[in-house]
Every structure is written in C-alpha cells, then in structure tokens.
Amino acid sequence: MIRWLLLILVLAAAMLLGPSLVNNPGYIKVILAGRVFEMTALGLIVALLLAGVVVWLVTMLLRKLLRLQHLSFNFFRWRRQRKAQQAFELGLQAYAKQQWQLASQHLTKACADDFMHSEKRLMAAYAAFYAGNVALANSHIETMTEDSSSTAFIQADLLLQQGQAAQACVLLAEKVTADTEDKGLGQLYLYALQQAGQWQQLLQMIPAAINQQWFDKDKWQQQRFNIYPAAISQLSQQQRFDESAEYWQNLPAKERKSTAANIGRAWALAQSGQNDAAEKLLLSHLQLAELPQLLPYIRQIPLGKSVLKLRKQTQSWLRDHGSNGYLYALLAYLAQQEGELEQAELALQKARQYEPRLG
Numbered sequence: 346m347i348r349w350l351l352l353i354l355v356l357a358a359a360m361l362l363g364p365s366l367v368n369n370p371g372y373i374k375v376i377l378a379g380r381v382f383e384m385t386a387l388g389l390i391v392a393l394l395l396a397g398v399v400v401w402l403v404t405m406l407l408r409k410l411l412r413l414q415h416l417s418f419n420f421f422r423w424r425r426q427r428k429a430q431q432a433f434e435l436g437l438q439a440y441a442k443q444q445w446q447l448a449s450q451h452l453t454k455a456c457a458d459d460f461m462h463s464e465k466r467l468m469a470a471y472a473a474f475y476a477g478n479v480a481l482a483n484s485h486i487e488t489m490t491e492d493s494s495s496t497a498f499i500q501a502d503l504l505l506q507q508g509q510a511a512q513a514c515v516l517l518a519e520k521v522t523a524d525t526e527d528k529g530l531g532q533l534y535l536y537a538l539q540q541a542g543q544w545q546q547l548l549q550m551i552p553a554a555i556n557q558q559w560f561d562k563d564k565w566q567q568q569r570f571n572i573y574p575a576a577i578s579q580l581s582q583q584q585r586f587d588e589s590a591e592y593w594q595n596l597p598a599k600e601r602k603s604t605a606a607n608i609g610r611a612w613a614l615a616q617s618g619q620n621d622a623a624e625k626l627l628l629s630h631l632q633l634a635e636l637p638q639l640l641p642y643i644r645q646i647p648l649g650k651s652v653l654k655l656r657k658q659t660q661s662w663l664r665d666h667g668s669n670g671y672l673y674a675l676l677a678y679l680a681q682q683e684g685e686l687e688q689a690e691l692a693l694q695k696a697r698q699y700e701p702r703l704g
Contacts, residue, residue: 429458445476494527510540523553531559544576549592569605574642577609604630612646620651636671644678652679670700
C-alpha cells in the first residue's frame with residue numbers, strides 16, 4: 346500500500362513540475378578538477394535517474410553472481426546429503442527385513458549426514474552388531490552423546506546380548522535411579538539384574554518401577570512372576586531372604602501379598618524341606634485363571650510326595666474344565682512328584698493335546 350502511495354506522489358510531482366522544467370530547463374555548470382560540466386536541470390535529473398538504474402542493475406548482477414558462487418561451493422555438500430538420505434532409506438528397509446550386513450553398510454553411509462545423527466548411529470550400531478561386527482558397533486556408539494539415555498541403553502543391551510549381565514548392571518546403576526522416567530532404560534535395568542542374579546538389588550528397585558510406571562498394569566502382572574519366585578527362592582538358598590529386611594518391607598503390601606510372591610515363598614519352603622507348608626501355601630493361592638503364568642514356576646518346586654491336596658484340587662477343576670491343557674500339565678507334574686511316571690506321561694500327552702505349546 347505504501348509503495349502505491351509513493352508512486353502516486355511521484356507521478357503527481359512529475360505532472361506538476363514536468364511542464365515547468367520543460368519550459369524553463371535552467372542551466373547548471375559544474376567545474377571539477379579543471380573539467381567543466383554544463384547541463385540543464387532536466388538533464389541532471391535524467392542523468393541521476395540513469396545512474397540510479399545502472400547502480401541497481403550492477404547490484405542485481407553482483408547478487409546473482411555471488412549466489413551462484415555460493416551454490417557452487419555447496420554443491421558437493423548437497424550431493425553428499427542426498428546420497429546419505431538415500432542410504433538411510435535403503436538402510437531402514439534392510440533393517441526391517443533383518444538383512445543385517447546390508448543394513449549396516451547403508452546405515453554407516455547414512456551417518457555422513459548430521460541429520461538425525463544419534464538415531465542413525467543407534468540403528469547402525471545394532472545392525473553392525475547383528476551382522477557380527479562388534480568393533481564397528483562400538484565405533485558407532487562412541488560417536489553418540491555420552492550422557493544420553495539412548496547411549497546407555499544400547500551399551501547395556503549389547504553387553505547383555507554378549508552374556509555380560511554384571512557389566513550391564515554396573516553401567517545402568519549409574520543411570521537408573523528412583524526418579525528415572527525413561528521406561529525403556531528402567532525395564533532394561535530390571536532385566537539385567539535378573540540375568541546377573543542380583544536379586545536383592547532387583548527387589549530394591551521395584552518401588553521405583555511402580556512409582557515411575559516402567560510397566561503398564563498388564564505387563565506388571567507378568568513381571569511379578571518373572572521376579573518374585575526366582576528372587577525369593579534364590580535369596581533363600583543363599584540364606585539372604587528376610588521378610589523383615591528393609592528391601593522387602595519397602596515393597597507395597599500388594600506386592601508382598603501377591604500370588605507371585607507367595608509362589609516364591611512356597612518354593613523357598615520346599616527347598617528348606619518344609620514340603621507340607623509349601624503345599625498348603627500353594628493351595629491357598631492357586632487360581633485356575635492364573636495357572637498359565639504359575640505353572641512354569643510350580644514345576645520347579647520340589648514338593649515330593651506332599652501333593653495329595655493339590656492333586657485333589659486339580660482333579661476337581663478337571664471335572665468342570667476337561668479340555669484345559671494346563672490342568673493336565675499340573676496333574677502330570679504332581680504325578681511325577683509322587684513317582685508315578687506312567688500316569689505323569691499320560692497326563693502330559695493330554696496336556697499337549699489341548700495345549701500343543703506345553704512340553
């Protein structure tokens with residue numbers, strides 16, 4: 346809008362002053378360094394206008410030249426970025442197809458561009474590791490930000506996959522605290538503690554896992570069975586499990602009273618020779634709905650011949666649920682504990698008939 350107003354003002358001034366300048370051209374004389382320049386006032390105005398146009402054209406030409414020069418300097422950089430982008434696309438496709446060697450090659454090339462640097466290095470490191478090139482995987486990790494959670498995660502994860510659980514625990518212990526909100530890092534730490542057999546430290550970290558919601562509700566139900574039975578039985582064998590200890594009392598009451606925790610306590614009782622007490626505890630907490638989760642741990646409890654009440658309960662359930670493979674698998678375990686191997690084999694065949702996944 347302002348430009349249009351200025352243009353109108355210029356045209357109005359030209360209309361008003363133009364006739365005066367034509368009728369009265371005036372006379373201007375300039376002496377500069379011994380040279381004399383003579384012209385009319387109108388001629389001076391025209392010369393100034395032409396000079397302005399020439400200056401504008403030269404300025405535009407220089408800008409064009411400088412822009413072309415800038416583009417020429419960045420041509421190779423642009424070409425490198427384009428090739429890196431194509432390599433990243435090919436690397437992602439190969440990664441999704443688990444073509445690790447090909448994915449490693451493409452993702453390594455993709456790292457030539459700084460765009461999504463950490464993400465590219467993360468995937469390149471995994472691809473190199475799965476392709477069998479641990480040295481290359483470590484070189485990718487070294488270029489990542491040292492204090493990032495992604496760097497700690499991949500370092501610990503690769504240690505775990507190489508069977509170095511204790512080293513992974515040391516690394517993660519420096520990164521995971523009671524205030525850690527990174528769910529992936531927290532979950533990995535609990536898994537590393539399980540693999541390393543550091544059960545007491547694992548139990549100490551459970552309040553943090555619950556408070557920071559490292560697992561959703563459904564997954565935590567399964568995690569209970571992954572943690573408590575093995576933790577309690579192993580600590581009991583080492584004579585280190587104490588229900589009055591701080592690491593146990595700090596757990597929410599719901600956790601201490603959970604079915605998974607009582608399976609662990611029953612396991613510990615059986616290991617100490619208290620088979621009748623172990624059977625009683627199992628019977629009071631055994632639920633048909635949870636049997637698929639409970640069975641792998643119950644099978645490891647050495648009850649011996651203290652299985653009569655459990656066997657009666659299992660047979661009672663079978664009257665109403667005759668096609669439940671898990672009940673037959675439990676019956677096979679109880680028969681095996683009593684030394685009735687033939688009956689155990691028959692029950693196991695039934696279990697496999699209804700649940701082929703059961704061994």
